[in-house]
Amino acid sequence: MAARDLSRDPFFSDHFIPVYTISRSDLRETSVAPPSVGQQIVAVQTRAESSDRTSAGRMAILLADAFADGALKSALVEYVTAQRGALATSRQRLEAQIAGDRASLLRVETKIEELQKVSAKYPQASRGDSRQVVSIVDGGERYLSPVTQLIGASSDAIGIRDSIRESENKIRQVTWMSSVFDEAGKLNVAALPGRSYMAQLESIVRSDSRRGAEDSEAIREARSTIEADLSVFRGRYAIGYTILRAPPERPPRAGPPLLAHAVGGILASFVLALLLTLALRWRAAPRERVNP
Amino acid sequence: MADEQATVSLSRPWTVLTTHWLQVAALTVAFALAYAVVVWLSATYVARATLRTPDLTLA
Numbered sequence: 001m002a003a004r005d006l007s008r009d010p011f012f013s014d015h016f017i018p019v020y021t022i023s024r025s026d027l028r029e030t031s032v033a034p035p036s037v038g039q040q041i042v043a044v045q046t047r048a049e050s051s052d053r054t055s056a057g058r059m060a061i062l063l064a065d066a067f068a069d070g071a072l073k074s075a076l077v078e079y080v081t082a083q084r085g086a087l088a089t090s091r092q093r094l095e096a097q098i099a100g101d102r103a104s105l106l107r108v109e110t111k112i113e114e115l116q117k118v119s120a121k122y123p124q125a126s127r128g129d130s131r132q133v134v135s136i137v138d139g140g141e142r143y144l145s146p147v148t149q150l151i152g153a154s155s156d157a158i159g160i161r162d163s164i165r166e167s168e169n170k171i172r173q174v175t176w177m178s179s180v181f182d183e184a185g186k187l188n189v190a191a192l193p194g195r196s197y198m199a200q201l202e203s204i205v206r207s208d209s210r211r212g213a214e215d216s217e218a219i220r221e222a223r224s225t226i227e228a229d230l231s232v233f234r235g236r237y238a239i240g241y242t243i244l245r246a247p248p249e250r251p252p253r254a255g256p257p258l259l260a261h262a263v264g265g266i267l268a269s270f271v272l273a274l275l276l277t278l279a280l281r282w283r284a285a286p287r288e289r290v291n292p
Numbered sequence: 293m294a295d296e297q298a299t300v301s302l303s304r305p306w307t308v309l310t311t312h313w314l315q316v317a318a319l320t321v322a323f324a325l326a327y328a329v330v331v332w333l334s335a336t337y338v339a340r341a342t343l344r345t346p347d348l349t350l351a
Contacts, residue, residue: 044343049336058337064343071345240346247339254336266320266326273319274309281308 043244049254057247068241073194075233076201080184087178091171098167112153117145173222180204180226184291195238202230 044067048059141149183204189197206225256264309316 040324042345043293044345046341047303048339050339051334053337053339056337060341064341067343113337130317133318240344243341244343245342247320247341251337251339254338261331264323269323269327270316270320272303272323274315276319277304277312277316278308281312 019022048247053251056251058251060247060251064243068237069194071194072190072233072237073197075237076194076197077189079229079233080181080201083177086184087181087200091174094167094171094174096170098164099165101164105164107161108153108157112150112157115146115150115153119150122146125197135239145247152168166182169218170217172218173225176219177222178227198230198234198238202227205230223286 010122029176044064046060046063046067048054048056048063050059184201187200192200205223209254
């Protein structure tokens with residue numbers, strides 16, 4: 001509701017500027033010719049202008065570096081945000097699954113107790129021919145011997161307990177990962193360059209090992225997962241973004257060439273000098289005529 | 293009434309140029325030098341670098 005009111009605000013555009021990803025439609029709005037379908041941007045050219053040749057070259061490199069750093073930072077921010085959301089949902093889902101499994105386990109345990117009673121009540125049933133073929137479709141398993149059913153139910157209970165342990169393990173991982181990403185979310189991202197943000201993230205992931213959390217296999221696995229993700233970012237951005245062409249040692253002058261400047265300057269100066277001379281002569285002419 | 297009006301004949305540009313060529317040349321040199329100084333002081337250099345981008349695919 002508040003967002004809808006805000007969008008109707010006539011001063012909305014004064015305060016909020018949407019940021020879009022690079023797409024074909026975005027390029028259509030610019031002077032950049034949109035590439036044909038299937039093509040992709042493979043390189044970005046930076047352009048720096050300065051009154052000093054060395055500064056211009058350094059600025060061009062610096063801009064390229066800033067672009068790669070910004071891409072890394074953007075990817076990391078997106079990764080952290082997405083992970084925080086996904087982990088919060090995942091935790092709730094796992095808790096619901098554990099609750100469901102515990103309810104199932106309770107039912108199976110009750111069934112086991114009752115089957116044990118049946119088995120004790122009819123001991124001769126266990127001595128029946130175990131080679132008979134019984135269909136277990138539509139509750140047909142009740143015609144199996146109580147001992148066989150007991151074994152089946154106990155096996156189910158083992159499966160459910162394993163599922164609960166697995167979910168609890170995952171919850172431990174999710175809790176640990178959430179704490180890591182929450183800590184990463186508290187960092188002042190705006191003040192950090194991409195590489196520093198990456199270093200801070202790695203430090204947060206590693207710092208937990210110093211607190212003794214590596215004892216848990218689950219947490220070791222979670223740490224490895226995050227470290228693998230971060231290594232992908234490092235490979236893609238810190239190594240993948242490379243300078244294909246560095247600026248020349250002596251960057252060229254901006255604007256028209258020196259010859260054009262020389263020719264244009266001399267011609268313009270001559271015309272200006274001629275006009276000034278004519279103006280001065282013509283201004284002096286009447287006076288010469290009046291006072292010969 | 294006719295006495296009050298005076299016809300002023302202005303010399304032709306070519307005549308001015310031939311008679312005052314030294315002044316025209318001096319002014320031309322002065323303007324050209326001033327222009328050269330302005331160009332020299334306002335000179336800027338452009339450097340370009342090309343960065344490979346592995347993941348900027350177009351939507």
